[in-house]
Structures are given as structure tokens and as C-alpha cells.
Amino acid sequence: MLYLLDGFTDKNSVTLLLYDTDSEEFIKIQDEEYRPYFFVKHPLSSREKEVIQRLNGETSIVEKKDLFSDEKKRLTKVELEEPSLLTVASRQLKERWEVHIPY
Structure with missing residues (x-):
């Protein structure tokens, strides 16, 4: 094990x-292929898309289970090239999850 x-x-x-x-x-x-990421609500607003695009971020849609309500939620996963960009991105996006993971 x-x-x-x-x-x-x-x-x-x-x-x-x-x-x-x-x-x-x-x-x-x-x-070595790991890329820092965080989650934002889905769907993205045009402003959120703009912010992510400016930071050369890549997005994908994922389904996560809420541990409190047991409901499945669709979220947008945002992957960035540099860990330092996580702080910049998280300040510009309102609803976000898993942005406080240290890199």
C-alpha cells in the first residue's frame, strides 16, 4: 500500500x-507537466474571459461535488503558466476556489 x-x-x-x-x-x-490552477464559476462573463486571456490562461469545464449539499456543480478550471499569476488573476475575479494553495 x-x-x-x-x-x-x-x-x-x-x-x-x-x-x-x-x-x-x-x-x-x-x-513536470503540472500547471497551477484555480476554479471560477461557470459560465464565465466576457470580463472574466478577457482577464484570463490577458494572462494566457487556459480553461476547461469540470464537475465538482459540493461536500455540504452533495450537489454537483460545473466550474471553470483556469490553468496558468506561472504561479505568480494566480494572485493577479484571483484579485480580478470575484468568485474563485482553491486560489490559496501555496506554490
């Missing part, structure tokens, strides 16, 4: 440190 011990970011990559109880070894997995 694998257990997640730690996870950290370094610019545009994420590293996970796992422990394998079967082999009693530590495993390090690094994802």
Missing part, C-alpha cells in the same frame, strides 16, 4: 513523496 507523506511545488512542477509499505521504500514522483 502507498501512503502520501509529503507534496511540494518547485516553480512549474509538483513532487510527491510516498511510502510503499510492501517494499518498505520511499518513492519520489515528480510531475
Whole structure:
């Protein structure tokens, strides 16, 4: 069985440190393709689209489950090239989720 011990970011990559109880070894997995992201309400307004476009962000639509109401919600996932752009984007967009994850 694998257990997640730690996870950290370094610019545009994420590293996970796992422990394998079967082999009693530590495993390090690094994802170089990782891009910082956050969520905003769906659909986007024209102003929100403009802000995301200016920051060279990419969007996709995802479905998330609200843990309190058990309802499924459609959200727009916004991915950016640089973690520093998350702060800029989050200040310009009203409703947003998962913007406070440290990078």
C-alpha cells in the first residue's frame, strides 16, 4: 500500500513523496507537466474571459461535488503558466476556489 507523506511545488512542477509499505521504500514522483490552477464559476462573463486571456490562461469545464449539499456543480478550471499569476488573476475575479494553495 502507498501512503502520501509529503507534496511540494518547485516553480512549474509538483513532487510527491510516498511510502510503499510492501517494499518498505520511499518513492519520489515528480510531475513536470503540472500547471497551477484555480476554479471560477461557470459560465464565465466576457470580463472574466478577457482577464484570463490577458494572462494566457487556459480553461476547461469540470464537475465538482459540493461536500455540504452533495450537489454537483460545473466550474471553470483556469490553468496558468506561472504561479505568480494566480494572485493577479484571483484579485480580478470575484468568485474563485482553491486560489490559496501555496506554490
